[in-house]
Amino acid sequence: MTEQKSIVQAFVKLGSFITEFVEKQDHPEIDGLTDFSEVLQKAQHQNGWFTVENIIIALKNWGKLLTKTHLEQWLKKYPFNSNLAPKTIGIVMAGNIPLVGFHDFLCVLLSGNQVLVKLSSNDTVLLPFLTNYLIEQEPLLADRIQFTEEKFENFGAVIATGSNNTSRYFEYYFGKYPSIIRKNRNSVAVLTGHESEAELEALGEDIFRYYGLGCRNVSKIYVPKNYDFDKLFNSVYGFKDIIHQHKYANNYDYNKAVYLMSNMKILDNGFLILKEGESLSSPIASLFYEYYEDVPSLIEKLQEYEAEIQCVVSKGFMKSEIAFGQTQNPSLDDYADGIDTMDFLLSLK
Template identity: 60%
Template sequence: MNLQQRINAFVKLGEFLSQFSNEIIQKKETVQYNELFFDGFKHQLKLAEEHNGWFTKENMAFALKGWSESLTSENINKWLSPYKITTKSPKQVAIVMAGNIPLVGFHDFLSVLLCGHHTLVKQSSNDKHLLPYLAKYLEYGEPEFKGTMTFTEDKLEGFDAVIATGSNNTARYFEYYFKGKPSIIRNNRNSVAVLSGNESLEELQALSEDIFRYYGLGCRNVSKLYVPKNYDFDLFFQGVYHWHPIIEQTKYANNYDYNKAVYLMSEFDMLENGFLMIKEDTSYASPIATVFYEFYDSKELLKEKLKSEKDAIQCIVSNGFTEKEVAFGNTQKPQLWDYADDVDSIEFLLSI
């Protein structure tokens, strides 16, 4: 199977996923193999939602929309054009996936297969329904994929390289366990926003997407604000207010109530609006329903600080602060070439 065959198979998959990219699912007559897979994938989405309360219809549709828009021939070819992909001897690449947001490990899965290697996937128990079904779709659309995709719940064995994602604690375990193999090991990261105080209401409304999408569970979610001294949070609260229905989600509301009680009992200073709390804190990782903030005196000093702590940061959201910044509202819309932790996984896969 050549690279073009692999690309074509994923383009077909993108077309299939486009039917599920809105909360109201719409079947398209032009999509191939619908008679075999459409109803089955609807069932998998239902199972995923029942299994994981964070995987709402809205958030799964958002994730699938992102992948359906990424998996076009134009996007994939643009992504892969800088590389020379000629894999003569496929390797078995183990992928240990997180489960914080729907299909969070799909980019690794896609990368391994496009490079001509085989996948040995260990999924998170929180996100185990969608990807194996999509693998069956790929196998049907391109029969030469058969035998290249394995899913396991057992101990990983017989692999040549590994891409593993987890918490800071599990990353240390991964580094020890996989020390004899070529690897990419990812740990906790968080995203920050740098505000100047001159943002428009529209920019702050866009920022709310970076904060609340997937309930703030992703590494690309903004969990920390850097604001100038004497920053007025009134406009910020206006900007995020349209997300207020989020408090109707039981799991989110439970976290909001719990964390608010902890802050009040601890007599921490914080501001809140009924569905979001903001608290001054030097940490990057904030609890659900909370965003931390920190004041800065100098943008240049802040740049140096963030540069020195880049291993803890996934995205910097701002307007005119730094070269690699992400525009307001775009953290959860990465391109195929926006690598997690800024580690080029295609380059890694071509080197093993």
């Protein structure tokens, strides 16, 4: 068995382990899954946004992707060269949603390289736990994976994810190295007014999952003139319990107060604030909207914002659109910022 196949097999076993845990989370003691359950509790305690429910959703998605079929189908299009010596790739991970840097981690190891990980202070327990399981399945990975809290040393390339502000720091320190440096991105939805209740309900998943903290969360909608917002509010009513999460509720109360004191016109249903605005990025518990006159003009506008948009959710609007409710279910070849991470890693000299 080649080295890459051994690593693929380890990730497949990890996927099976994750799926088993998700299916038996209510009875983790049955198959010795208690440790994993405790890790989720630690992650939630460390980061109030990382509810067990949201961590389980993230794990469930990875469990579906880490199968032999999916991994081999993804990898077969790349020209791997087993004669190249492994390089050390530094990954600076974000901490906005659970396991947000796992795809980069996966790419580095399956490309035959070594990974040097700097975890976000908001997400320090999930990946190390999964890493320990991986190493148990394939001991050669012990020398391929390193976590650090210090400045990177002895590395050949960097993948860093952060904000527009941190990207300047990344570019300053890592500019002379081959790198992928990710900045702020947001996702939008284009509505026509003819969406079904089921489609709008699915859009609620794109808006509210992970409390809207991910770049794949819809933070703005484009609607035609005279759009009926009541239809949208009624369709997403099933997400009303999100207001019981105290961090989300604090943001909702604060942003609503700011808008009202500033005499801004808002629409409000008790757990989501709608406000007209041109910005692609809306605060937590808020969703911006903007009217459009015609489809061609809107497509042209979105193309101008291409470097700031992660996903466009719509139905029959454009070729690269994502279906309602699917933003948080990317495939293995659905790369952040549209940059092929695996191709980048394999092109390193």
